[in-house]
Amino acid sequence: MSQATAPALPARYQVVERQEETHDTVTLCLRPVDQPIPEYRPGQFTMLYAPGIGEVPISISGTGPDLGLVQTIRAVGAVTRALCACTPGRMIGVRGPYGTDWNVASAAGDDLLIVAGGIGLAPLRGALLAALGHRELYRRVVVLAGARSPEELVFARELDRWHRDGAEVAVTVDQAAAGWTGHVGVVTQLIGRADVDSARTTALICGPEVMMRLTARELRALGVPAARIRVSVERNMRCGVAECGHCQLGPLLLCRDGPVIGYEVAMPLLAIREL
Amino acid sequence: MSGVTPADLAGHAFLRGMADGDLAVLSRLCWVAPVRRGHLFFTEGDAAHRFWLICSGHVALDLTAPGGRELIVETLGQGDLLGLSWFVPPYQWQFSATAVHDTTTFEFNADAVRAACESEAGLGYELLQRVMAAALSRLQATRVRMLDLYGASGAVRGGP
Numbered sequence: 525m526s527q528a529t530a531p532a533l534p535a536r537y538q539v540v541e542r543q544e545e546t547h548d549t550v551t552l553c554l555r556p557v558d559q560p561i562p563e564y565r566p567g568q569f570t571m572l573y574a575p576g577i578g579e580v581p582i583s584i585s586g587t588g589p590d591l592g593l594v595q596t597i598r599a600v601g602a603v604t605r606a607l608c609a610c611t612p613g614r615m616i617g618v619r620g621p622y623g624t625d626w627n628v629a630s631a632a633g634d635d636l637l638i639v640a641g642g643i644g645l646a647p648l649r650g651a652l653l654a655a656l657g658h659r660e661l662y663r664r665v666v667v668l669a670g671a672r673s674p675e676e677l678v679f680a681r682e683l684d685r686w687h688r689d690g691a692e693v694a695v696t697v698d699q700a701a702a703g704w705t706g707h708v709g710v711v712t713q714l715i716g717r718a719d720v721d722s723a724r725t726t727a728l729i730c731g732p733e734v735m736m737r738l739t740a741r742e743l744r745a746l747g748v749p750a751a752r753i754r755v756s757v758e759r760n761m762r763c764g765v766a767e768c769g770h771c772q773l774g775p776l777l778l779c780r781d782g783p784v785i786g787y788e789v790a791m792p793l794l795a796i797r798e799l
Numbered sequence: 800m801s802g803v804t805p806a807d808l809a810g811h812a813f814l815r816g817m818a819d820g821d822l823a824v825l826s827r828l829c830w831v832a833p834v835r836r837g838h839l840f841f842t843e844g845d846a847a848h849r850f851w852l853i854c855s856g857h858v859a860l861d862l863t864a865p866g867g868r869e870l871i872v873e874t875l876g877q878g879d880l881l882g883l884s885w886f887v888p889p890y891q892w893q894f895s896a897t898a899v900h901d902t903t904t905f906e907f908n909a910d911a912v913r914a915a916c917e918s919e920a921g922l923g924y925e926l927l928q929r930v931m932a933a934a935l936s937r938l939q940a941t942r943v944r945m946l947d948l949y950g951a952s953g954a955v956r957g958g959p
Binding site for chain 2: 698702
């Protein structure tokens with residue numbers, strides 16, 4: 525069995541590019557050294573291994589040249605700090621891809637609404653790029669992104685390109701100084717202004733769970749069916765192959781049954797305090 | 800004549816569904832006010848004699864912090880009510896408001912609207928409900944922002 529099909533063994537990838545998104549978030553472009561992992565579907569994640577330190581689940585933000593991967597990482601612990609510090613030339617381990625995907629194609633013929641909070645834009649970037657790559661298949665592609673401040677908006681350099689490629693892009697921040705000409709407020713406030721056609725909208729949401737719950741609630745109030753709302757839920761993924769049980773959320777093992785799940789499934793689970 | 804008809808007001812999200820009679824009263828107390836980017840609608844501490852319904856464009860509510868730094872508190876846009884302080888004593892603006900882009904509004908004589916509410920309780924209650932809904936929506940949004948969802952405590956590593 526090759527490395528590419530052996531989910532427990534990391535494949536070697538070399539960092540070929542490092543882009544600082546914010547003060548604590550970095551996007552790495554990775555190129556396979558040996559056989560690459562299988563092709564990913566937007567929404568899936570990999571287990572990234574910082575040699576000698578540990579392994580963490582990170583969503584795939586897109587693909588790079590030479591069967592490479594683009595992964596955006598926020599430094600919140602020892603492993604992610606080590607990964608964020610990786611400069612071009614460094615080697616890391618990659619397992620995956622794991623989990624469910626956004627199923628972007630299911631929105632073909634209708635409107636695709638992408639709502640992201642903070643670094644939640646990273647798992648959605650691949651879905652957006654997939655939709656923009658076949659822009660003619662969708663009526664509208666709308667991106668609503670929230671961040672703490674203009675300085676903490678990830679992929680800020682790409683917003684204009686997304687707009688040129690046919691997406692309607694609106695950004696809101698929690699805090700801004702004078703001179704900021706974008707919106708200030710929570711991302712749910714953008715939904716009311718997005719002229720959502722509830723009967724023909726598929727919504728993909730990723731961000732902190734509270735933000736996803738409030739966003740989904742807003743969409744439900746507009747009449748978007750729960751079955752057409754998808755969220756990406758994070759728990760403590762370890763093995764990636766539904767064996768260790770660390771990522772259990774009620775009846776789900778999120779590394780296998782998630783991270784992307786329908787809101788009709790997620791809604792009751794996200795409301796339980798103990799889960 | 801203000802030039803604003805009840806039908807014009809009926810199309811604004813803030814007044815949607817309001818009775819024709821009430822719209823007729825309000826239409827006599829407002830006018831269309833297009834302003835350029837950078838226009839100052841009101842300044843913190845000033846008396847609140849006007850309010851606006853935004854038809855297009857964006858308006859930033861801001862506050863001057865120590866050191867003279869201006870912080871944007873919230874941005875309002877199409878369909879929003881600009882100005883809450885005209886509705887309750889002491890009728891004094893708590894923030895400043897500046898047009899972020901070229902903006903068009905229905906501008907109301909707040910003193911005259913309050914007087915109309917005093918004399919017509921039905922109109923007053925109708926407006927109270929709508930102003931309250933706008934205030935509640937902003938209160939809830941503010942509470943969510945206070946949670947600092949995107950800060951370290953709400954962090955995800957980059958998903959999933």
